Amino acid sequence: CRAAGTVAGTEFRFVGEAGSNLCQGCWCCRRPARASSRASSPARPNRPPPPPPSGPPRSKVHTYGYNAENPLRIQTHAERTKNFFLVVGDWGKAGGPGPCQVAVAEKMKAYVRTQREAGNNLLFVASVGDNFYWTGVTPDAWERQWASTYGTWDATSPLYQVPWLSVLGNHDLGNDDTYALCPEKQPLATLEGKHYGSKQFNADRNPLRPDAGCDDAGTVAAEPARCAKNTSFYWLPDYNYHYELPAAGLEVIALDTNDQAIDAIGGDAS
Known part of the structure; x- marks a missing residue:
């Protein structure tokens, strides 16, 4: 019996009672270890950037209909x-x-x-x-x-x-x-x-x-x-x-x- 894990290219997995830490008879299965899913996943192709939005550019400035930037010229103290x-x-x-x-x-x-x-x-x-x-x-x-x-x-x-x-x-x-x-x-x-x-x-x-x-x-x-x-x-x-x-x-x-x-x-x- 072996502790669960991978040893010399063979993967031992627990399939028996929860909490068991030894492979005993039918409570353990063995199979060739698989490569990690990350390594085996194919590389994603490079996607082209999305096309620019159509139509006239949107203004980032909201029109309020009034001047909000101190139109009364209120004087402030430097402190x-x-x-x-x-x-x-x-x-x-x-x-x-x-x-x-x-x-x-x-x-x-x-x-x-x-x-x-x-x-x-x-x-x-x-x-x-x-x-x-x-x-x-x-x-x-x-x-x-x-x-x-x-x-x-x-x-x-x-x-x-x-x-x-x-x-x-x-x-x-x-x-x-x-x-x-x-x-x-x-x-x-x-x-x-x-x-x-x-x-x-x-x-x-x-x-x-x-x-x-x-x-x-x-x-x-x-x-x-x-x-x-x-x-x-x-x-x-x-x-x-x-x-x-x-x-x-x-x-x-x-x-x-x-x-x-x-x-x-x-x-x-x-």
Whole structure:
């Protein structure tokens, strides 16, 4: 009897009880050892590379319809930890500004002033929705609820011309901004086949912005008072968008999640 294995070209295999380590009589078989399957397998023929795809080359760049690479030219501090931003939401007030809104705005200004004195740099204000209560923006709300409250048009304010990166909330989709949620019914603008209806969108998608058209020097010269009401740094290019600040190692992704609360759209059960 031999232990299972290959000896002198003969292969001994166990065919009896499991765990047996000796070949005993009929419990063992012997046969010439076979070459390994790898050695006996024929070599695979070299296959030619697949042909190149037909048709025009595909673009690797997705077209968003807006510029995401810091279009507002936000300045960053070379030391990353010296940069900061503010986040505010539900800041609007019907007929406002209200006392709570004013109090929060003053705290924001005081905080920014203190941070700047410490050598820190405000990048932007992130506005996370419900910006103009109760039922969307009105023509006078830009000045009454936003500019006068936060000092965005006041050169002495710490928030003067600070960019606001905004997104829509359910109160921004009410009767005062009737087609914000269904722009295909009455679009304010159509870009690349997509309709836009919100009166908060950037001026290229919303000709009802107070300073729409004021990127033209002739318009500024002809209408200086209107063009002084600068809303171009209130940034809302689409329902969902992203904003890149490579120098600060930061990317902002703005998502409209109103589909998660359809019953609350409009803010006043409209």
